[in-house]
Amino acid sequence: MRTGKMKISTKISDCFRSFSRSLSFSRSIYVFLAFSSLFLVACNELKKPQITPFYAETAPPQKKEFRWSNGKMPKSFDPARAGAPPETDVVRAIFEGLTETDPITLKPIPAIAAEWNSSKDFKTWTFKLRRDAKWSNGKNVTAKDFVSSWRRLGKLGAQAAHRDLLQNIVGMPFEKSAVESSTVAADNEIDLSRIAEPRSPLLPNQSVVATPPVLLPTPDIKTAENQSNQPKIQNAPPAPEKIGEKKNESKIAASLDVKFGVEALGEHALKVSLIAPDKDFPSLVAHPIFRPVYDGGASLEADKLDAGIVTNGAFRIVSVGQDGVTLDRSENYWNKSEIQLERVRFVPAENAEKALSAYRAGEVDAVTNVEFEPLALKLLTPYDDFRRTTHSAVNFYEFNSKKAPFDDHRVREALAISIDRERLTEGDTEGATEPAFGFLPIIGEKLSKLTQNTEKAKQLLTESGYANGENFPTVKLIINRNDLQRKIARSVARMWKQSLNIETEIVVKDAAEIEAIRENGDFDLVRRGVVLPTANETANMLKIFEPQKKLVKQPETETGESAENSSQSAAEDDSKTNETEKRAELKAADKVALIETLEPNNGILILTEDAAIAELPAIPLYFSTSYSLVKPYISGFENNTLDAPSLKDVRIDIGWQPKKEKSES
Numbered sequence: 001m002r003t004g005k006m007k008i009s010t011k012i013s014d015c016f017r018s019f020s021r022s023l024s025f026s027r028s029i030y031v032f033l034a035f036s037s038l039f040l041v042a043c044n045e046l047k048k049p050q051i052t053p054f055y056a057e058t059a060p061p062q063k064k065e066f067r068w069s070n071g072k073m074p075k076s077f078d079p080a081r082a083g084a085p086p087e088t089d090v091v092r093a094i095f096e097g098l099t100e101t102d103p104i105t106l107k108p109i110p111a112i113a114a115e116w117n118s119s120k121d122f123k124t125w126t127f128k129l130r131r132d133a134k135w136s137n138g139k140n141v142t143a144k145d146f147v148s149s150w151r152r153l154g155k156l157g158a159q160a161a162h163r164d165l166l167q168n169i170v171g172m173p174f175e176k177s178a179v180e181s182s183t184v185a186a187d188n189e190i191d192l193s194r195i196a197e198p199r200s201p202l203l204p205n206q207s208v209v210a211t212p213p214v215l216l217p218t219p220d221i222k223t224a225e226n227q228s229n230q231p232k233i234q235n236a237p238p239a240p241e242k243i244g245e246k247k248n249e250s251k252i253a254a255s256l257d258v259k260f261g262v263e264a265l266g267e268h269a270l271k272v273s274l275i276a277p278d279k280d281f282p283s284l285v286a287h288p289i290f291r292p293v294y295d296g297g298a299s300l301e302a303d304k305l306d307a308g309i310v311t312n313g314a315f316r317i318v319s320v321g322q323d324g325v326t327l328d329r330s331e332n333y334w335n336k337s338e339i340q341l342e343r344v345r346f347v348p349a350e351n352a353e354k355a356l357s358a359y360r361a362g363e364v365d366a367v368t369n370v371e372f373e374p375l376a377l378k379l380l381t382p383y384d385d386f387r388r389t390t391h392s393a394v395n396f397y398e399f400n401s402k403k404a405p406f407d408d409h410r411v412r413e414a415l416a417i418s419i420d421r422e423r424l425t426e427g428d429t430e431g432a433t434e435p436a437f438g439f440l441p442i443i444g445e446k447l448s449k450l451t452q453n454t455e456k457a458k459q460l461l462t463e464s465g466y467a468n469g470e471n472f473p474t475v476k477l478i479i480n481r482n483d484l485q486r487k488i489a490r491s492v493a494r495m496w497k498q499s500l501n502i503e504t505e506i507v508v509k510d511a512a513e514i515e516a517i518r519e520n521g522d523f524d525l526v527r528r529g530v531v532l533p534t535a536n537e538t539a540n541m542l543k544i545f546e547p548q549k550k551l552v553k554q555p556e557t558e559t560g561e562s563a564e565n566s567s568q569s570a571a572e573d574d575s576k577t578n579e580t581e582k583r584a585e586l587k588a589a590d591k592v593a594l595i596e597t598l599e600p601n602n603g604i605l606i607l608t609e610d611a612a613i614a615e616l617p618a619i620p621l622y623f624s625t626s627y628s629l630v631k632p633y634i635s636g637f638e639n640n641t642l643d644a645p646s647l648k649d650v651r652i653d654i655g656w657q658p659k660k661e662k663s664e665s
């Protein structure tokens with residue numbers, strides 16, 4: 001470009017000297033006009049500097065090897081422990097479950113299960129497995145592998161990531177840990193590139209009280225001891241009884257095990273029984289946690305990463321070292337003919353700077369799971385190989401709907417629709433988040449009711465008896481200690497004050513304190529952030545609006561069969577009930593049939609987003625955002641809200657070349 005500019009500059013100089021000789025020393029107006037005309041012609045040859053469309057225009061590798069920088073080294077290859085990238089990225093490549101998630105549509109697609117069907121009530125699902133699905137050692141993948149792997153999930157307890165995804169399966173032991181692995185450390189500063197913060201401890205902090213609606217300086221804060229306030233597991237074995245103690249009915253119920261709801265119907269059929277209906281259960285089992293492990297997962301218990309583990313995915317591990325993890329296409333994979341990549345290298349990077357340097361130098365083909373600084377985001381945004389994706393991490397204010405006046409739906413809706421979410425995302429988060437008009441990151445007409453509507457909000461508040469905010473109690477809003485959350489809370493408080501004349505007291509607490517506050521109900525609204533790792537609507541709603549899993553008595557029919565079993569009998573065409581097992585399930589003295597239920601903490605069990613929007617037990621605020629860089633010669637590497645790109649469809653155009661600047665003759 002500099003050479004081109006010099007040539008044009010030379011032409012302009014030549015033109016000037018030519019005019020000087022031909023026109024001698026004439027200073028007429030015609031000389032001036034002629035010179036101006038030639039100058040303009042020369043200027044037309046000047047072109048504005050063309051910024052390259054890509055951040056890094058390096059040549060592609062000359063082999064079908066995909067080099068992916070997706071964070072630091074993975075800590076485990078265990079699907080049960082894969083809570084987030086980079087672990088989930090590796091697990092998706094080396095293990096395969098019943099289904100996969102289409103990276104574009106997020107719909108479930110066949111994987112080990114070639115097809116599936118459900119009962120009419122969507123509580124019983126049957127999956128038919130491929131007969132050609134094999135482990136990397138050549139052995140067949142069977143339904144028993146799924147049964148043993150899913151039983152293992154229950155035994156792992158808090159060691160398993162995303163355990164709340166298991167709670168709807170009948171007989172699955174379930175006890176929430178104090179902090180779910182689906183959230184990040186509560187007291188860490190928010191990363192604007194992927195705002196995904198704690199969920200069960202809600203995003204914590206310490207105590208600060210503000211004079212409504214402006215937050216005052218933070219006083220001295222005492223940190224509460226970290227302790228779990230989660231409900232105890234409902235179907236856990238009871239504590240040893242004292243001699244002579246009379247066993248009451250509740251202890252009888254607690255001592256009875258509910259039959260495990262995952263059953264092998266032969267080698268190539270798997271039946272799963274659910275507590276609550278789930279019409280889209282196949283999308284849930286695409287999550288990494290549901291992928292089978294070989295031989296009970298014994299090889300996955302070691303502290304070190306083992307390249308020799310048996311897997312069943314499209315790729316197998318060939319090496320693990322300081323330079324990363326290398327995978328090769330699996331020769332035993334049932335669909336290997338459709339996999340174009342021959343090798344995948346996960347290249348670790350300690351920080352964003354090193355990841356960018358490797359990408360710029362052509363050492364990696366894609367960068368994900370990186371914490372970009374705001375300035376870096378602004379510089380990268382214009383490039384075509386830079387991608388921004390709404391992430392399935394919703395941030396919201398949860399109501400205490402057991403407490404007046406927040407038990408009135410009109411009040412909850414008024415507070416929800418008086419918030420200008422675009423102002424929050426464009427102003428307070430500097431455009432690094434997306435406004436949440438619903439609880440799932442899907443934009444649609446059905447979510448339009450949660451857009452800002454000040455007039456309707458005022459009307460609803462008037463109808464509820466608080467015209468112009470008169471006599472409305474000061475809202476006690478609990479948030480975590482974080483500069484971003486303080487800014488957002490102040491903005492929301494101002495909006496409520498300006499629109500509804502409502503005052504807000506902002507109280508900052510740490511994680512343990514906030515969880516205790518939720519348990520005790522000592523709040524009006526509390527800030528929470530939940531990562532939604534699946535496209536399954538029911539699981540997402542159960543994750544946001546946490547129910548409790550309980551055992552309850554089930555009335556028996558005249559034939560002695562429980563109503564639950566009776567209603568499902570028609571759907572269980574491929575299974576035969578063992579009478580001995582059936583009698584064992586009813587071994588209580590009074591022959592009480594027990595079933596598992598999911599009971600809401602706030603009065604209503606919410607299983608769909610429509611129900612959540614209609615009921616409004618919380619106010620959705622914004623979704624976080626994820627970022628990536630992908631070379632232009634790569635296709636099929638699709639980013640999505642789940643941060644779950646698939647390697648099965650990745651293609652490398654080895655003939656692609658960066659555009660070269662044309663030289664002038």
